[in-house]
Amino acid sequence: MGTRKGAFILTSDGKREKWDISGPHFAGWEIWHVKGSPIDPQRLYVSQCSGWFGQMIQRSNDGGKTFEPVGNKFVYDGVPGTHQWYDGTPHPWEFKRVWHLEPSLTELDTVYAGVEDAAMFKSTDGGMNWNELSGLRGHGTGSQWAPGAGGMGLHTILIDPTNPKRMYIAISAAGAFRTDDAGVTWKPINKGLNSLHIPDPVAEVGHCVHRLALHKSKPERVFMQKHWDVLRTDNAGELWTDIGGNLPTDFGFVIDVHAHEPETVYVIPIKSDSEHYPLDGKLRVYRSKSGGNEWEALTKGLPQSDCYVNILREAMAVDSMESCGVYFGTTGGQVYASPDSGDTWNAIVRDLPAVLSVEVQTLP
Amino acid sequence: MIRVVLPAHLRTIARVGDEVLVTVEGPVTVGAVLDAVESLYPALRGTIRDQVSFERRPFVRFFACEEDFSMEGMGVVLPGKVASGEEPLLVVGAIAGG
Helix, strand or coil: CEECCEEEEEECCCCCCCCEEEEEECCCCEEEEEEECCCCCCCEEEEEEECCCEEEEEEECCCCCCCEECCCCCCCCCCCCEEECCCCCEEECCCCEEEEEEECCCCCCCEEEEEECCEEEEECCCCCCCEECCCCHHHCCHHHCCCECCECEEEEEEECCCCCCCEEEEEECEEEEEECCCCCCCEECCCCCCCCCCCCCCCCCCECEEEEEECCCCCCCEEEEECECEEEECCCCCCEEECCCCCCCCECCCEEECCCCCCCEEECCECCCCCCCCHHHCCCEEEECCCCCCCEEECCCCCCCCCCCCCCCECEEECCCCCCCEEEECCCCCEEEECCCCCCCEEEECCCCCEEECCCCCCC | CEEEECCHHHHHHHCCCCEEEECCCCCCEHHHHHHHHHHHCHHHCCCCECCCCCCECCCEEEEECCEECCCCCCCCECCHHHHCCCCCEEEEECCCCC
């Protein structure tokens, strides 16, 4: 887990009832993301940030027992150019931090980084050196991208498990993009999105996409939590359809898919973009077993009064145990876990710093 | 030897104690001292100054002999007492934030 004041590693056995906590690692630093390699679970990458001392990337080769700093030089390819500022004026691209680290599914030493100001970088030497995949910013619409309230960050990186050359990424606030050639060229995939808060609600880019998720068995089907609206594409982003259905509010940040049921999706509705807490002070996860539209509230074990935390976009994950575990962290420092696909929940830790990200490794 | 005192978070990154000792060939400027520090402790690259422009990070300051050397660029020559090791160069993180 990444938090505002360090990283924590929570460990449990298959029952997922008792949890051991280690940390804080990198105490006092903002830890935006921690993620392990699917090839070697001992290999972890950490995005460690500070307003004072900038960006560090840490790597572990022993499952988080020890870490070593690796490369932190993120330089945009060529002349960085400009994107839109909040008032619509041109603003130069400036590197601020790494929001997301995505290890390759096939190459141990290959890892991708999504950064603010939005761009994607790739390392092929375990994070020692980083090069921008500049076809993303350079494909033509970059000058129209603008920051969301939290900055202009590239957060989601999804690699197609059946075709490593295909990746989906999302940027707040530009939208979703897809590459079919391992990041050389990119196309916006925002048809079907309708964002009433931007000048052209159906523009090619400019949408504040908060998170994407997919199931490995159906990688052409992608789920999206947009600023407002929950959507799904069945054709790799060529067209999105609203699946908000009976959600009490379709604003939110997280979205994830059940490990074994590709139609089962989870979101956590948040009241609005000006309040950023659960509706009516009730923390409710909503689950759809039909790929969206029909949603059920999951509340057992979650606070149902006076709860005013937020759940940030990187702060939900699932494990791959036979009974799928679902996890999310809050800005109030709780991490809730469900060992039974969301039917029941427990706070497995409380009173940590605000949780920025949650990832899960299921070890043999 | 030139003495450099780093902020606590950077000591952790570099895995060093209260002070680090470096040697500098030629004029003892802020930039030359930082070159030496970063050469000994590569993990500190980018944490005190930008890795490309070498500009000081906004919330980092340089003090020595009760003087502020933050605003004069990397080429500013430090006092003789720093060059001789009598006084340290202090790299300070701003008191700000929560």
